[in-house]
C-alpha cells in the first residue's frame with residue numbers, strides 16, 4: 001500500500017512555478033555581447049552562465065543573420 005510519500009508533489013505541485021509573476025527571482029547577469037547588466041530570471045541565468053546574450057542583442061543577431069541570409 002502506498003502511504004503518503006513526502007516527495008510526491010502531485011500533479012500540480014512542483015513547489016516552484018517559475019511562470020508565476022512574483023515567484024521569479026531575478027539576478028543581474030552581464031550580457032556577453034553588449035556587456036550591459038540585465039536582470040533575468042535565475043533559471044535562465046544559471047543555464048546561460050557566461051554566455052548570456054540579452055534579448056535586444058539576440059534580436060540584433062537575428063536581424064543580422066536574416067540580413068546576411070538574404071544578401
Ligand SMILES: [Zn+2]
Pocket residue numbers: 031032033034035036053054055056057058
Ligand atoms: Zn546585450
